[in-house]
Amino acid sequence: MPAFSLEPAQAAWCAELRALAAERLHPLxxxxxxxxxxxxxxxxxxxxxxxxxxxxxxxxxxxxxxxSLAYACTEAETALALQGLGAHPVHAHGTPAQRQHWLPRVTDGTAIAAFALSEPGAGSDAAALSLAAERDGRDGWRLTGEKCWISNAPEADFYTVFARTTEGAGARGVTAFLVPAERAGLTGAALDMLSPHPIGALRFDAVPVTADDVLGEPDRGFRVAMGTLNLFRPSVGAFAVGMAQAALDATLAHTARRDAFGGKLSDLQTVAHQVAEMALRTEAARLMVHAAAMSYDSGSPDVPKRAAMAKLFATETAQYVVDAAVQLHGARALHRGHLLEHLYREVRAPRIYEGASEVQRGIIARELYAELAELEAR
Incomplete structure (x- = not known):
């Protein structure tokens, strides 16, 4: 099964993607x-x-x-993922008109998508959104408030925006809207962040939206958000695994060649054991990611738990592996432009976005206790 070993065609495709990323995407x-x-x-x-x-x-x-893309070009991986994250709600919940207008442009790379969920006061508590959608006529709203830490903002061509349409309703009072970037009252600014990909803040000053802009149903937008995250959280883990594998391979090559203390660095037991631990954790993370993805593809009810486990374990593993790789390379890994310097800046953010590690632990615990309650009720 693919959760434990890839089929030959899948392995060949991954190798092809790595080559494309190195030869055609990395130069861009x-x-x-x-x-x-x-x-x-x-x-x-x-x-x-x-x-x-x-x-x-x-x-x-x-x-x-x-x-595969992350292994050779993290920028290409992130660009691909952000198109998917921003446009998946349109694909899954959009009207025929929304889909026909935006999806062809997303897939040919001429329209940039963005997923606008996080807010300054509700980074991890997605149900506590305060961006207000106030009624304006029979089938319209005005959006007022802010979004923050939005990838591709403020340069995206459209945003999947989550706003509060019913006060005091928690997750049940959120609606998803498709908001084109040129909509009156929508402005934004770039944020200077540690990771190199584009992140910005958005300000909504009575931005008009109508029923034609709704994704899914009014007050049911939280399902749109969580459905998207359940798909993309395991693949955040895959991004992390790609970075971990790149760091591991660089460390293997370096320690096998580096002269130290009368031999090669790899001859030192402490180094060899460190590399073995890096490989062990990377492979375990990969298996968890694949298992979560297969759970999603099969429609299993345990997707939220597996997605959270995969995202949590893989991103924490990548942080460990990249940090260990920097340590084993020494000062050269801190030079601007070194692969590990680049990975060190990239690897920190995935432990925060799409639900911080602490949020993933909360999801896992909630799902475990729900499973226990279900068993006891039988």
Missing amino acids: AEKGEPGRVNRPLVAELGRLGLLPRLFTSGALDLCLMRE
Whole structure:
């Protein structure tokens, strides 16, 4: 089964993706400006046929794409993932008109998508959103408030925006809207962050939206958000695994060649054991990611738990592996432009976005106790 070993065709496809990322995507990434949307890179993802696969393949294929791209070009991986994250609600819940207008442009790389959930006062508590959607006429609203730490903002062409349509209703009072970037009253600013991909803040000053902009149903937007995150959380783990594998391979090569204390660095037992631990955790994370993806593809009811486990374990593992790799490389790994310097800046954010590690632990515990209660009720 793919959860334990890839089929030959899958392994060959992953190798092809790594080669494409190194030969065609990485040069475009190097020409981009950190913190800005790299439109030529996104367009190339479309030309290579990778963006359409976001909506025609399953969760396992998404994970294989993200891991393979991350191994050779984290910028390409992130560009691909953000197109999927921002546009998946349109694919899954959009009206025919919304889908026909936006999805072809997303998949050919000419329209940039963004997922606008986080707010300054509700980063991890997605049900505590305060962006207000106030009624304006019979089938319209005005959006007023802020979003923060939104990937691709403020340069995206459209945003999947989650706003509160019913006060005091918690998760049951949130609606998802598709908001084009040119909509009156919508402004934004870039944020200078540690990771190199584009992140910004958005301000909504009575931005008009109508029933034609709703994704799904009014007051049911939390399901849209959680359904999207259940798909993408395992693939965040795949992104992390790709970075961990790149760091591990660089460490193997370095320690095998590096002269130290009368032999090679790899001859030191403490070094060899460290590398073994890095490999062990990376492979365990990969298996958890694949298992979560297969759970999603099969429609299993345990998707929230498995997705949270995969995202949590893989991102924590990648942090450990990259940090260990930097330590074993020494000062050279801290030079600007070194692979590990780049990975060290990239690896920290996934433990926070799409639900911080603490949130994932909460989801896991909640699902475990729900399973216990169900068993006891039988």
